[in-house]
Amino acid sequence: QVHLQESGPGLLKPSETLSLTCTVSSGSINNYYWHWIRQSPGKGLEWIGYVDYSGNTNYNPSLKSRVAISVDTSKNQFSLKLNSVTAADTAVYYCARGALSVVPPSYYYYYLDVWGKGTTLTVSS
Amino acid sequence: DIQMTQSPTSLSASVGDRVTITCRASQYINTFLNWYQQTPGKAPKLLIYAAATLQTGVPSRFSGSGSGTDFALTISNLQPEDFATYYCQQSFTTPRTFGHGTKVDMK
Numbered sequence: 001q002v003h004l005q006e007s008g009p010g011l012l013k014p015s016e017t018l019s020l021t022c023t024v025s026s027g028s029i030n031n032y033y034w035h036w037i038r039q040s041p042g043k044g045l046e047w048i049g050y051v052d053y054s055g056n057t058n059y060n061p062s063l064k065s066r067v068a069i070s071v072d073t074s075k076n077q078f079s080l081k082l083n084s085v086t087a088a089d090t091a092v093y094y095c096a097r098g099a100l101s102v103v104p105p106s107y108y109y110y111y112l113d114v115w116g117k118g119t120t121l122t123v124s125s
Numbered sequence: 126d127i128q129m130t131q132s133p134t135s136l137s138a139s140v141g142d143r144v145t146i147t148c149r150a151s152q153y154i155n156t157f158l159n160w161y162q163q164t165p166g167k168a169p170k171l172l173i174y175a176a177a178t179l180q181t182g183v184p185s186r187f188s189g190s191g192s193g194t195d196f197a198l199t200i201s202n203l204q205p206e207d208f209a210t211y212y213c214q215q216s217f218t219t220p221r222t223f224g225h226g227t228k229v230d231m232k
């Protein structure tokens with residue numbers, strides 16, 4: 001059973017950089033997409049972006065100028081960096097595995113089938 | 126971005142009830158629609174993908190339907206562990222977007 005665990009600081013000051021790591025255990029990081037999602041009371045669930053095992057990324061345009069997601073296959077980990085944080089970035093941050101089902105003739109169904117427990121970030125001076 | 130609108134925002138039901146939650150996409154998304162369940166303090170859990178395919182291990186009382194822009198999640202014979210918040214999410218394009226959730230609580 002694949003398990004995901006987020007780690008990172010719980011508290012940052014405005015303008016600092018958030019660095020989170022998600023460790024993938026009991027499974028390979030290969031052949032999947034690895035996502036970050038956040039949840040705040042005001043904005044609900046917000047998709048941040050993903051990285052695949054080759055390092056290809058796709059980001060939410062609303063965050064693209066501040067975000068970077070990377071993968072370290074040797075450690076079975078992937079990471080999120082979000083710079084210049086503000087109070088609006090206060091949220092629970094989840095990492096999740098993106099899986100794919102292919103249905104002929106050419107439908108590619110993507111979904112988030114394994115999630116970490118989430119880590120809370122508070123941005124406050 | 127594709128906007129996902131769920132209704133109702135909340136509903137009250139009893140054990141044994143049949144419950145239906147709807148989700149509407151702001152544009153055509155074929156059947157690229159997923160449903161998740163979230164209980165307080167926990168991460169979302171995948172229930173259904175491709176609009177109607179039950180994830181492994183999810184009870185058969187959950188079912189999904191719809192295509193295009195209109196979708197539904199139905200829970201037949203509601204169980205105590207089903208009181209939760211449910212989210213739809215489109216996987217038609219990026220950025221992936223979620224509905225704002227439907228909270229199912231006990232009547």
